[in-house]
Amino acid sequence: MRRKVIAGNWKMNMTPSEAVKLVNDLKDNVANTAVDVVFCVPAIDIVPVVEAAKGTNICVGAENMYIEEKGAYTGEISPNMLVDAGVSHVIIGHSERRQYFKEDDEFLNKKVKKAIEHKLIPIICCGETLEQREEGVTLTFVKGQIKAAYEGVSAADALNTIVAYEPIWAIGTGKVATTEQAEEVCASIRKDLEEIYDTDTASKIRILYGGSVNGSNAAELFAQENIDGGLVGGASLKPEFANIVNY
Numbered sequence: 001m002r003r004k005v006i007a008g009n010w011k012m013n014m015t016p017s018e019a020v021k022l023v024n025d026l027k028d029n030v031a032n033t034a035v036d037v038v039f040c041v042p043a044i045d046i047v048p049v050v051e052a053a054k055g056t057n058i059c060v061g062a063e064n065m066y067i068e069e070k071g072a073y074t075g076e077i078s079p080n081m082l083v084d085a086g087v088s089h090v091i092i093g094h095s096e097r098r099q100y101f102k103e104d105d106e107f108l109n110k111k112v113k114k115a116i117e118h119k120l121i122p123i124i125c126c127g128e129t130l131e132q133r134e135e136g137v138t139l140t141f142v143k144g145q146i147k148a149a150y151e152g153v154s155a156a157d158a159l160n161t162i163v164a165y166e167p168i169w170a171i172g173t174g175k176v177a178t179t180e181q182a183e184e185v186c187a188s189i190r191k192d193l194e195e196i197y198d199t200d201t202a203s204k205i206r207i208l209y210g211g212s213v214n215g216s217n218a219a220e221l222f223a224q225e226n227i228d229g230g231l232v233g234g235a236s237l238k239p240e241f242a243n244i245v246n247y
């Protein structure tokens with residue numbers, strides 16, 4: 001039985017003071033210890049959010065990181081900085097990073113390996129565009145992303161990773177994938193992982209769905225055999241996030 005993960009991705013929202021207020025407003029209502037609750041927050045919010053979340057079940061995640069430990073990489077944040085600040089998870093390869101910051105599969109694979117090296121749990125994002133879905137290439141495209149992300153990652157290390165399937169056309173659009181569409185791709189990702197590793201390893205890796213998850217659709221999505229929780233954008237900034245955590 002895989003433990004569910006409900007992760008919020010705040011994206012570029014919340015100043016440090018707003019972030020602390022949000023954690024304080026939500027913390028009692030997300031105290032569901034039956035699931036893993038992760039708040040992935042902007043870099044500048046990490047320190048105050050870790051402090052505000054002390055003594056709660058909330059894990060703090062980063063939305064991105066760089067692949068070097070330190071040095072002349074102006075504006076970047078290293079994995080050891082995240083660990084030292086109290087971060088446990090890191091989103092890797094969100095479609096917004098791929099689209100706006102041109103992060104490609106090869107670079108993202110380096111990030112996955114770097115996160116693992118630092119015992120950070122990478123939340124590895126994948127997902128197709130609307131055009132790819134309409135062309136009928138979703139499963140092959142996502143398989144390519146998964147194979148690239150896990151290149152050179154051992155089965156033992158893969159167990160400490162999380163996949164998030166996020167169809168790009170469902171992100172922030174209010175257009176949620178149907179449960180059948182979401183389950184089909186998540187099941188296919190599990191098969192891809194089985195091909196890369198083995199049945200046992202694939203059966204233990206958590207696969208989340210992301211894309212317009214809200215308090216009303218979470219329960220049905222999370223009831224699917226291969227959907228082990230959600231990566232939530234917009235709704236993670238509202239009291240509604242508690243309804244998702246307590247689906």
Ligand SMILES: O=C[C@H](O)COP(=O)(O)O
Binds near residue numbers: 009210212232234
């Ligand atoms: O990482 C989260 C996703 O991009 C989903 O965002 P959304 O829930 O606002 O559609």
